[in-house]
Amino acid sequence: MGRAPCCDKANVKKGPWSPEEDTKLKSYIEQHGTGGNWIALPQKIGLKRCGKSCRLRWLNYLRPNIRHGGFSEEEDNIICSLYVSIGSRWSVIAAQLPGRTDNDIKNYWNTRLKKKLLGKHRKELQARNKGNGGILKQENSSSLLLQQNSAQQLHPCWPQIPVLPLSSPYTNQSPSFNDQDSIRKLLIKLGGRFSDDYQPILDGLNLQFPHGSNSLSSTQQIQEEQVHVGSSALGCMNSIGHNQVQFGQSNEYCAELVQGQGSFITTAIGEMVSSNDYSRRLLGGSLEFFYGEEMITDNKIMGACASSSCGQSTNWGETSSSLMYPSLVASNYEGVRQEMPRECAFQELSYPGAQ
DNA sequence: AAGTCGGTCAACCGCCTGACA
DNA sequence: CTGTCAGGCGGTTGACCGACT
Numbered sequence: 586m587g588r589a590p591c592c593d594k595a596n597v598k599k600g601p602w603s604p605e606e607d608t609k610l611k612s613y614i615e616q617h618g619t620g621g622n623w624i625a626l627p628q629k630i631g632l633k634r635c636g637k638s639c640r641l642r643w644l645n646y647l648r649p650n651i652r653h654g655g656f657s658e659e660e661d662n663i664i665c666s667l668y669v670s671i672g673s674r675w676s677v678i679a680a681q682l683p684g685r686t687d688n689d690i691k692n693y694w695n696t697r698l699k700k701k702l703l704g705k706h707r708k709e710l711q712a713r714n715k716g717n718g719g720i721l722k723q724e725n726s727s728s729l730l731l732q733q734n735s736a737q738q739l740h741p742c743w744p745q746i747p748v749l750p751l752s753s754p755y756t757n758q759s760p761s762f763n764d765q766d767s768i769r770k771l772l773i774k775l776g777g778r779f780s781d782d783y784q785p786i787l788d789g790l791n792l793q794f795p796h797g798s799n800s801l802s803s804t805q806q807i808q809e810e811q812v813h814v815g816s817s818a819l820g821c822m823n824s825i826g827h828n829q830v831q832f833g834q835s836n837e838y839c840a841e842l843v844q845g846q847g848s849f850i851t852t853a854i855g856e857m858v859s860s861n862d863y864s865r866r867l868l869g870g871s872l873e874f875f876y877g878e879e880m881i882t883d884n885k886i887m888g889a890c891a892s893s894s895c896g897q898s899t900n901w902g903e904t905s906s907s908l909m910y911p912s913l914v915a916s917n918y919e920g921v922r923q924e925m926p927r928e929c930a931f932q933e934l935s936y937p938g939a940q
Numbered sequence: 941a942a943g944t945c946g947g948t949c950a951a952c953c954g955c956c957t958g959a960c961a
Numbered sequence: 962c963t964g965t966c967a968g969g970c971g972g973t974t975g976a977c978c979g980a981c982t
Contacts, residue, residue, distance in 0.1 A: 637967090
């Protein structure tokens with residue numbers, strides 16, 4: 586029992602539109618509008634097309650002021666910025682780019698932009714490996730984590746509970762956002778092997794992370810976790826799943842693991858975004874929008890955790906709507922588990938020294 | 941010249957959401 | 962409150978085209 590089709594599939598033409606069909610549709614809509622009913626429209630005009638197909642054709646190709654191809658650097662930046670913050674919500678992204686359609690942007694991202702960023706990463710990786718003789722790739726995850734922990738003490742960019750003031754999007758305020766998790770989402774979405782250095786994105790994005798008073802202790806916790814849990818993503822997930830570690834620790838620990846997956850795209854995007862004031866503002870604003878949305882989900886999770894054995898010192902019930910906790914995005918275990926590509930998890934496990 | 945391969949992009953599919961009866 | 966329906970959306974497909982062998 587499927588859903589009833591929106592039109593009679595047998596009597597509907599499919600495939601590319603002919604110039605005659607385009608002309609019919611365009612002239613009718615220009616004269617009469619859509620009439621608020623796309624389904625009935627093709628019959629009115631005498632087109633053997635599905636109403637949805639007409640709508641798509643009009644929106645993507647026939648309506649005035651549509652631009653195809655020739656994406657500018659500025660547009661690249663905006664697309665990347667928004668993809669980092671809100672993901673593949675192409676209609677929202679398209680709304681920020683006059684004359685662009687969601688379909689165009691989606692195609693552009695999938696065929697060009699993604700590869701452009703991947704290519705950039707490979708070059709950087711090659712350059713870096715030349716510089717250090719490829720030693721970095723040989724390091725096991727434990728030493729990597731320790732190295733990162735050392736760096737974290739200098740740049741404590743993983744506070745347990747970053748707190749940002751809520752402000753309206755698209756303001757001229759400094760983009761004091763904290764988007765490691767959305768960036769991580771991007772990395773996970775894109776899959777593949779990432780580089781190991783996180784700092785460039787922080788520099789590139791000009792991020793300002795509040796230095797949590799407990800950041801040092803959380804680093805120590807992570808080091809302890811390494812001993813107890815091992816250094817695989819699976820270990821992290823199992824730990825959370827079985828409540829063997831406290832929530833704050835597992836959160837941090839997962840963050841560290843994913844951080845270990847690197848940041849080639851984020852570095853590239855960071856460079857793009859930081860090169861452009863508008864993109865920065867856009868990203869700052871859209872991130873707030875994004876985090877605001879994520880909070881709903883995460884509050885549910887955190888609420889559930891707080892009432893079970895995995896909650897610890899954080900009192901999630903006191904969460905104020907005026908505060909945002911971006912790091913909690915990564916604490917969404919289900920989200921991490923579902924979005925983590927198999928390849929990603931496998932490669933993490935295959936590190937020499939991983940237990 | 942013919943075959944193969946990979947990239948691009950228009951169009952389709954199916955799910956979700958909101959309006960409305 | 963519930964069911965239906967159209968609109969909207971993101972993911973996917975497949976035709977087309979140019980580069981390469």
